[in-house]
Amino acid sequence: MREKPNKTNKVSLSEVAREAGVSKMTASRVLREEGGYSEKTRALVMQKVDELGYLPNRLATVFAGDQSSTFVGVSIPELGNEVFAQVLEGIDRQLSTFGHQSVLGLTQHTLKDEEDWIRTVLSWQPAGLILTGRYHSPRAIEMLKNAGIPIVEIWDYNSSPLDMSVGINHFDSGFDMGRYLIECGYTRIGYVGTSHDAANAASSRLDGFCKAVEGGGGLVQKQLCLHDTATFYPGFYGTEQLLASQSGIECIFYQNDAMAFGGMQYCTAKGMQVPEDIGIAGWGDLPISAVLKRRLTSMHVSHLKLGKIAAQMMISRLSDEPVEPVKDIGFHLIPGSTVRNL
Amino acid sequence: MREKPNKTNKVSLSEVAREAGVSKMTASRVLREEGGYSEKTRALVMQKVDELGYLPNRLATVFAGDQSSTFVGVSIPELGNEVFAQVLEGIDRQLSTFGHQSVLGLTQHTLKDEEDWIRTVLSWQPAGLILTGRYHSPRAIEMLKNAGIPIVEIWDYNSSPLDMSVGINHFDSGFDMGRYLIECGYTRIGYVGTSHDAANAASSRLDGFCKAVEGGGGLVQKQLCLHDTATFYPGFYGTEQLLASQSGIECIFYQNDAMAFGGMQYCTAKGMQVPEDIGIAGWGDLPISAVLKRRLTSMHVSHLKLGKIAAQMMISRLSDEPVEPVKDIGFHLIPGSTVRNL
DNA sequence: AAGCGCTAAGTTACCCGTAACGTAGAGCGT
DNA sequence: ACGCTCTACGTTACGGGTAACTTAGCGCTT
Numbered sequence: 115m116r117e118k119p120n121k122t123n124k125v126s127l128s129e130v131a132r133e134a135g136v137s138k139m140t141a142s143r144v145l146r147e148e149g150g151y152s153e154k155t156r157a158l159v160m161q162k163v164d165e166l167g168y169l170p171n172r173l174a175t176v177f178a179g180d181q182s183s184t185f186v187g188v189s190i191p192e193l194g195n196e197v198f199a200q201v202l203e204g205i206d207r208q209l210s211t212f213g214h215q216s217v218l219g220l221t222q223h224t225l226k227d228e229e230d231w232i233r234t235v236l237s238w239q240p241a242g243l244i245l246t247g248r249y250h251s252p253r254a255i256e257m258l259k260n261a262g263i264p265i266v267e268i269w270d271y272n273s274s275p276l277d278m279s280v281g282i283n284h285f286d287s288g289f290d291m292g293r294y295l296i297e298c299g300y301t302r303i304g305y306v307g308t309s310h311d312a313a314n315a316a317s318s319r320l321d322g323f324c325k326a327v328e329g330g331g332g333l334v335q336k337q338l339c340l341h342d343t344a345t346f347y348p349g350f351y352g353t354e355q356l357l358a359s360q361s362g363i364e365c366i367f368y369q370n371d372a373m374a375f376g377g378m379q380y381c382t383a384k385g386m387q388v389p390e391d392i393g394i395a396g397w398g399d400l401p402i403s404a405v406l407k408r409r410l411t412s413m414h415v416s417h418l419k420l421g422k423i424a425a426q427m428m429i430s431r432l433s434d435e436p437v438e439p440v441k442d443i444g445f446h447l448i449p450g451s452t453v454r455n456l
Numbered sequence: 457m458r459e460k461p462n463k464t465n466k467v468s469l470s471e472v473a474r475e476a477g478v479s480k481m482t483a484s485r486v487l488r489e490e491g492g493y494s495e496k497t498r499a500l501v502m503q504k505v506d507e508l509g510y511l512p513n514r515l516a517t518v519f520a521g522d523q524s525s526t527f528v529g530v531s532i533p534e535l536g537n538e539v540f541a542q543v544l545e546g547i548d549r550q551l552s553t554f555g556h557q558s559v560l561g562l563t564q565h566t567l568k569d570e571e572d573w574i575r576t577v578l579s580w581q582p583a584g585l586i587l588t589g590r591y592h593s594p595r596a597i598e599m600l601k602n603a604g605i606p607i608v609e610i611w612d613y614n615s616s617p618l619d620m621s622v623g624i625n626h627f628d629s630g631f632d633m634g635r636y637l638i639e640c641g642y643t644r645i646g647y648v649g650t651s652h653d654a655a656n657a658a659s660s661r662l663d664g665f666c667k668a669v670e671g672g673g674g675l676v677q678k679q680l681c682l683h684d685t686a687t688f689y690p691g692f693y694g695t696e697q698l699l700a701s702q703s704g705i706e707c708i709f710y711q712n713d714a715m716a717f718g719g720m721q722y723c724t725a726k727g728m729q730v731p732e733d734i735g736i737a738g739w740g741d742l743p744i745s746a747v748l749k750r751r752l753t754s755m756h757v758s759h760l761k762l763g764k765i766a767a768q769m770m771i772s773r774l775s776d777e778p779v780e781p782v783k784d785i786g787f788h789l790i791p792g793s794t795v796r797n798l
Numbered sequence: 799a800a801g802c803g804c805t806a807a808g809t810t811a812c813c814c815g816t817a818a819c820g821t822a823g824a825g826c827g828t
Numbered sequence: 829a830c831g832c833t834c835t836a837c838g839t840t841a842c843g844g845g846t847a848a849c850t851t852a853g854c855g856c857t858t
Binding site for chain 2: 124167171185200213235238375402407
């Protein structure tokens with residue numbers, strides 16, 4: 115089925131028109147059901163379309179009309195993290211319902227990757243962009259402003275977005291978790307996470323967490339696994355390192371649930387009881403966490419909903435409907451049973 | 457930052473050329489570093505590019521050159537299933553390394569959705585397509601053949617693909633699991649899955665599974681959760697329904713690990729011991745399964761690798777390098793400890 | 799001084815649709 | 829029979845780049 119790569123072998127509208135014995139314009143009108151043609155002509159054109167297997171070239175359409183495309187660029191840090199996979203699913207389901215397509219960019223939490231991706235995706239004249247995170251490089255911001263297309267920043271709640279934003283306040287969610295652990299009576303508390311840009315939602319959570327814990331008379335010992343992904347195994351080894359370097363840790367808060375699971379496995383493998391000997395708290399409330407006999411103490415966010423709302427904001431803006439530009443979808447604490455209950 | 461939507465406010469190459477006092481063609485040559493211009497001219501053009509914030513319009517390039525774009529359409533059934541999220545991550549990482557972008561299509565396991573998505577994405581002149589599954593609607597196949605672009609079918613091993621294919625033999629993987637359970641001494645075996653198209657990898661697994669079990673003197677009782685996703689809760693309720701309608705079930709094989717976790721939770725909640733009272737087997741070997749005290753009996757597939765190889769095949773074909781068109785990446789059984797060990 | 803080759807440009811045509819405008823012929827009223 | 833309106837088309841220009849071709853000007857040879 116491979117054809118010569120040099121010249122297009124695609125069937126064009128002109129060919130359809132020629133075969134049908136009409137002008138390009140008439141064929142175009144028929145295909146767009148614009149009216150201004152007889153039933154006989156319509157049937158003839160459609161017959162040739164079928165016979166030749168004509169597929170419209172949307173590139174040319176966009177090009178002709180000075181329109182933008184139906185693409186929406188979507189940047190997501192990673193998909194190994196279930197949370198972001200769900201956000202993307204929510205976005206794409208909603209976008210595709212309205213005839214848009216997601217152009218994916220995995221930006222790995224780095225502003226440089228994001229900038230490069232933005233440059234590339236903008237060159238395809240997307241209808242809009244959905245970006246994870248509120249921080250962007252200066253050049254990226256410049257390009258985004260010049261692009262003149264709708265932009266939704268998701269994940270971090272952002273009261274002064276470039277254009278629109280939907281997310282949660284990560285600082286607050288960290289703060290609430292910190293306060294909860296203090297209320298549970300913990301004071302010597304560990305944190306295990308990965309080390310990325312400071313311009314990162316997880317960093318905000320940690321900041322909020324530390325503020326609450328230290329404000330409550332506690333102490334946070336941090337263990338950051340450098341250059342690693344926020345998954346199960348780093349949680350395991352990060353916990354090992356934390357407990358080896360620090361004694362007296364009563365409870366550990368993890369960057370996310372996957373890491374918390376890893377940490378919990380380390381603790382139980384070492385004969386520690388959760389929560390009797392050590393408390394474990396995650397973030398994100400993965401659906402799978404309900405499997406465990408003990409429900410993981412965590413923070414719940416509706417990831418799918420987050421994605422859907424982001425896409426809906428995009429679609430509304432593209433349809434020139436009024437849009438509330440900033441939305442906080444909130445979170446709630448799952449007490450679980452992996453921390454000691456007062 | 458919203459601008460008038462009617463006329464493009466984008467900076468075009470002509471504007472850059474005019475500002476720089478050269479022709480479009482010269483500016484084009486400078487930007488493509490094609491040579492044939494003086495250093496003075498180059499510097500002048502680049503300065504204006506910077507000043508005006510010019511971003512090339514790749515749509516026009518593709519259009520002009522009868523080339524295909526750098527887009528690669530990627531159809532994935534769903535992202536809620538971690539397995540597919542990982543496949544997509546593998547694909548996109550590899551594609552983006554070589555300057556390509558993924559255009560996502562969530563086709564929800566239905567051929568109709570896939571067909572519609574193929575039609576749309578082909579109209580954007582993609583460089584190639586990566587499709588999950590070996591079954592496509594007749595019209596989809598027709599379009600794919602006419603498109604004249606590289607196509608990689610993934611997930612199902614497929615010895616006579618449309619173009620290229622990488623995956624595993626799902627029938628065999630089901631068969632191996634069936635034989636293993638028979639070897640473990642089970643004969644009254646349940647299956648819990650969802651009901652989709654028969655044209656589905658999970659169906660092949662079930663077929664292979666039944667063949668092995670029935671060939672080994674066992675009996676398979678199926679419980680298909682209609683119109684539901686293959687996740688945790690359907691696994692839970694499917695198990696409830698199966699055990700209510702059938703007695704004497706000794707072991708249950710699930711469509712995937714997530715459903716198996718749901719089933720296991722149901723069983724333990726009802727006071728059954730795993731594997732003493734009932735055996736549980738999943739498929740896919742989710743990383744998270746290592747969290748459980750008992751490793752889930754499952755079937756391991758390297759999802760990330762699958763995606764990477766698919767993308768690599770695409771890239772090689774696009775670079776006119778020779779490509780082995782069919783690849784089986786295999787699987788291996790994780791005995792685990794959720795089935796009775798002989 | 800004519801001829802040649804080279805560099806650094808410019809010019810033209812084209813890709814595939816669509817907007818805007820032009821027109822032939824039918825139908826109709828007077 | 830004339831003008832008018834309306835339908836059903838056709839014609840032209842255009843969008844942002846690029847391939848292919850052309851050209852101006854310079855240095856060098858003979």
